[in-house]
Amino acid sequence: MRIRDFEAADWSQVWPIIQEVIRAEETFTYDPAMTAEQAYAVWVEMAPGRTVVAVDGERVLGTAKMGANKPGPGGHVATASFMVAADTRGRGVGTALCRDALTWAREQGYAGMQFNAVAESNRSAVELYRREGFAVIGTVPGAFRHPTLGRVGLHVMYQEF
Numbered sequence: 320m321r322i323r324d325f326e327a328a329d330w331s332q333v334w335p336i337i338q339e340v341i342r343a344e345e346t347f348t349y350d351p352a353m354t355a356e357q358a359y360a361v362w363v364e365m366a367p368g369r370t371v372v373a374v375d376g377e378r379v380l381g382t383a384k385m386g387a388n389k390p391g392p393g394g395h396v397a398t399a400s401f402m403v404a405a406d407t408r409g410r411g412v413g414t415a416l417c418r419d420a421l422t423w424a425r426e427q428g429y430a431g432m433q434f435n436a437v438a439e440s441n442r443s444a445v446e447l448y449r450r451e452g453f454a455v456i457g458t459v460p461g462a463f464r465h466p467t468l469g470r471v472g473l474h475v476m477y478q479e480f
Contacts (some may be wrong), residue, residue: 320380320411322419324371325363326444330355332379333372337362340402344466346441347402348473369423373403373412380407383416383425388433397424397432401444413444414420417451424480431479438463439472 327332334355341349341358349361364370368386372379381403388398397418403412424432432453437444439458449455453476461470 320373320375320415322371322373322415325382329372329379330359333382334358336382336402336404339405346438346444347434348463371419374417380404381412381416383408383420385420395430397429398434399432405438413447417447421451429480431477434476437474437476438465439474440465440468448476
């Protein structure tokens with residue numbers, strides 16, 4: 320597996336991953352009815368941000384986007400989002416994407432990285448982020464409507480560089 324910058328031709332494999340994740344409504348706050356065009360506009364970051372894919376040969380296993388968490392006075396803190404194809408989860412794809420984003424953010428001179436909305440029920444992601452140095456700095460109770468668990472909290476997670 321290798322991680323490389325997203326290319327427009329990757330969209331035909333990235334969109335099904337995004338569609339699968341958002342339609343499950345278990346981890347992301349994106350509208351499950353989002354179209355491919357809407358998703359492209361949200362997911363594909365323009366410079367100075369970055370979108371990447373994790374690939375095995377020609378197959379896209381997962382994708383990440385990263386950039387400034389907020390513009391202006393908050394622009395010194397990065398953020399990132401990750402999505403992994405269901406049939407490749409548990410194989411280190413998410414870890415590799417997270418590490419790539421952290422390396423990129425440090426190289427770009429960010430002071431830290433913040434995740435704004437990690438569903439507390441997404442235990443694998445929370446554990447991964449903790450292993451990579453993030454801490455839960457707050458939780459918004461009941462802010463995420465999980466399809467089977469009902470309302471669960473959304474963690475704000477942060478790592479200072």
